[in-house]
Amino acid sequence: MKVLSLLLCWGFTIELFRQHADKGTAGVLTHINLNVELLFQFAYYYLLLEKKKRSFLYAGLTVFGTALFVTWQVNPNFFRERNYLDGVYLGVCMTLWCGLFFYELIQKPLQYSLKSDGNFWANCGNILFYPGTMLLFGLGNYMEHINPELWQSLKSINYALNLTLYALYLVAFCRDRKQSVPINPRVYIGA
Amino acid sequence: MSQQASDILITILGGSAILLFLGFTLIFLIIVYRKKQQEFFQQRTLLEENFKKELMQAQLETQEQTFHSLSQELHDNIGQVLSLAKLNMSVIELNSKGPSNESISQTKSLLNTAINDLRDISKTLNTDYVKEKDLAESIERELGMLRRTRKFEASMEVKGNPFFLAAERRLILYRIIQESLNNIVKHAGATQISVMLDYEPDALTITITDNGHGFDTALTPKGVGLLNINHRAAMINSTVTISSIVESGTSVTIKVDRLGSERP
Numbered sequence: 001m002k003v004l005s006l007l008l009c010w011g012f013t014i015e016l017f018r019q020h021a022d023k024g025t026a027g028v029l030t031h032i033n034l035n036v037e038l039l040f041q042f043a044y045y046y047l048l049l050e051k052k053k054r055s056f057l058y059a060g061l062t063v064f065g066t067a068l069f070v071t072w073q074v075n076p077n078f079f080r081e082r083n084y085l086d087g088v089y090l091g092v093c094m095t096l097w098c099g100l101f102f103y104e105l106i107q108k109p110l111q112y113s114l115k116s117d118g119n120f121w122a123n124c125g126n127i128l129f130y131p132g133t134m135l136l137f138g139l140g141n142y143m144e145h146i147n148p149e150l151w152q153s154l155k156s157i158n159y160a161l162n163l164t165l166y167a168l169y170l171v172a173f174c175r176d177r178k179q180s181v182p183i184n185p186r187v188y189i190g191a
Numbered sequence: 192m193s194q195q196a197s198d199i200l201i202t203i204l205g206g207s208a209i210l211l212f213l214g215f216t217l218i219f220l221i222i223v224y225r226k227k228q229q230e231f232f233q234q235r236t237l238l239e240e241n242f243k244k245e246l247m248q249a250q251l252e253t254q255e256q257t258f259h260s261l262s263q264e265l266h267d268n269i270g271q272v273l274s275l276a277k278l279n280m281s282v283i284e285l286n287s288k289g290p291s292n293e294s295i296s297q298t299k300s301l302l303n304t305a306i307n308d309l310r311d312i313s314k315t316l317n318t319d320y321v322k323e324k325d326l327a328e329s330i331e332r333e334l335g336m337l338r339r340t341r342k343f344e345a346s347m348e349v350k351g352n353p354f355f356l357a358a359e360r361r362l363i364l365y366r367i368i369q370e371s372l373n374n375i376v377k378h379a380g381a382t383q384i385s386v387m388l389d390y391e392p393d394a395l396t397i398t399i400t401d402n403g404h405g406f407d408t409a410l411t412p413k414g415v416g417l418l419n420i421n422h423r424a425a426m427i428n429s430t431v432t433i434s435s436i437v438e439s440g441t442s443v444t445i446k447v448d449r450l451g452s453e454r455p
Binding site: 099102106128131134135139143146147150154157 | 204206221225
């Protein structure tokens with residue numbers, strides 16, 4: 001959960017910089033943001049998931065890196081332009097990693113409740129935000145070229161999903177409790 | 192809006208809606224699955240607990256039956272033999288003269304003590320007798336037996352207005368107290384024992400205190416006696432708290448709710 005709070009701090013900081021930056025710098029900052037976000041999420045799942053599943057994390061990271069490299073080879077100006085293709089790759093990785101978390105969750109013992117599991121709430125946010133914005137990021141750039149007004153109105157989906165993500169992260173931070181296995185409440189022995 | 196833009200819009204909106212729907216469905220399914228799992232787990236735990244309770248009840252019933260038969264055997268068999276021996280001694284006393292008379296009187300007195308002790312033990316073990324009597328009365332008899340050994344100063348205090356407890360619950364409480372007193376006699380090295388029955392409006396709290404050498408509750412493993420106490424307490428939904436301070440004594444507190452106790 002600490003990694004997620006760091007991610008949030010990072011997100012807000014870069015957003016502040018992006019608001020005051022010119023168009024070119026804002027594009028670069030977006031790419032930096034998405035790549036750093038992936039690294040934060042990688043660290044989060046690295047600590048969260050079982051050791052056996054870490055190979056999937058590396059696989060996701062490799063897919064992301066390869067896709068980015070291919071995109072950069074096809075379009076050398078990719079990192080200077082304002083687009084969200086790396087957001088799509090991030091979405092694919094995140095969907096895979098969230099799926100792994102939920103798969104692990106249903107196999108866990110039942111002694112603790114989902115409500116008090118902060119990671120459950122955070123992953124609910126992730127599974128809604130990242131796949132939900134994937135198409136928006138993928139086709140957004142093209143849409144912006146052919147109909148900028150419509151693109152502006154479509155951006156509200158992104159804002160709504162962002163809001164959902166932050167709200168669920170907030171719930172995760174508030175509800176996260178360290179849970180222990182209950183002891184037999186009937187007999188107490190003490191000096 | 193051009194056809195191309197319209198197609199892209201539909202793709203974005205439709206695709207995002209489908210992906211969001213899948214996300215929601217996944218979360219929903221996980222919540223439902225976990226709930227079902229938890230319900231199943233709770234049901235299994237409940238069944239296990241019921242099974243344990245039934246098993247415990249069966250064990251205790253068998254124990255009570257053994258106590259009962261033992262009590263009958265003591266009363267009807269050994270008691271009769273001792274009474275006959277005492278009668279014979281009386282006949283011998285009548286017919287004999289001289290210095291042997293004193294020995295006969297002493298033997299008669301010893302037989303008398305043995306008969307009385309045997310009767311007390313027989314009553315203690317007799318389930319029907321315990322069920323018939325008031326809890327305070329049964330405890331007082333138990334303490335009386337301890338007093339007669341001249342090794343203990345035993346006292347009892349009753350606070351509040353006594354309320355009725357069902358015979359089965361009374362019997363289990365009595366057996367818990369008996370076990371606690373037995374532990375004091377065997378292990379505590381105490382000279383003073385006090386029992387307090389505190390009748391509150393909703394609960395009865397029984398505190399058995401001794402001035403023995405106490406024990407470290409964290410280090411001392413639970414013996415059969417303590418386990419029996421816990422099992423019996425669980426059967427009547429009561430709580431048992433054992434607190435002990437080394438060289439100062441031990442206190443066993445049993446709290447039983449009035450709820451569930453029948454009125455006469």
